[in-house]
Amino acid sequence: MGLGGGQETSSFVSDFLEKCGGYAVLDGGFATELERHGADLNDPLWSAKCLISSPHLVRRVHLDYLDAGANVIITASYQATIQGFEAKGFSKEEAKALLRKSVEIAIEAREIYYDKLQSRRPVLVAASVGSYGAYLADGSEYSGNYGDAVTVETLKDFHRERVQILANSGADLIAFETTPNKIEAKAYAELLEEEGIDIPAWFSFNSKDGINVVSGDSISECASIADSCKQVVAVGINCTPSRFIHGLVSSIRKVTSKPIVIYPNSGETYDGLTKQWVQSSGAVDEEFADIVIGKWREAGASLFGGCCRTTPNTIRAISRVLSNNKSSAINEDAQMSSKTEM
């Protein structure tokens, strides 16, 4: 899909949301779902390891999320980088092919899903780009602390080729996920501009206090960088406990009128050193969807999904809550028109 046919970036998400009935459902945790299916992701490539070892599982998880009601599926490229594949002994060409493969599998899953259905629910494929910290695989995607030696230029050079490849892979948009600091947001924005990337993107940040992004940079500053980049069609928060989301949505809404995307994790915290998820806030799928979605919608969010340790059940619950709301809006309309007729 992309922006072909002269479609304006500014209307990309609003047109999509309209087709979805006002609100869109994203998928849920991807890497953690691969693990639930038995994949061993204790590897610097994390979920991208499955692009090599078990592409069928990647397709399976995409299909599970489509079955659960997702309107956006996010590729397994979060931790897929040319540098990371090269470190594993792949050639540059092989590394690029693996990046493309992440998108091809998601597109294939959408085709399989469409073939099963009578009607075509709108589904976008978002090519995931994880942060430099995710590539480092040392927990710095949750500290946002890259040290003084890492500059906006370093980050642009790190991401450049990968972003170019994903932009030309057939994906509908790029999802810059779990962005831990301001310099990386700046690097993404400058890269999109300099490279003339012609598919839209969303910028999504993570927070561990509900006020700032994980580095301590202000969410308002980060969201403002996203707001001023013309290729950015949505701004939001992912991989953050749901109890922090409401405040963050309100802060983002103050600095942008772009659609807001929200996909919290299960509320557990990832310990980058032990590579374990610890402590659960006890968020249960049904509760998670029922209680919070309404509040986040009121605060201004319009795309909802889940991040790490959420599952197709979470997405099914979100999808149900949103479609109940859509149908109640439709019922109200129907009542209104029958009253007018009387």
Ligand code: MET
């Ligand atoms: C650490 S956040 C990971 C985001 C990625 N889309 C996933 O669900 O695997």
Ligand SMILES: [Zn+2]
């Ligand atoms: Zn996550």
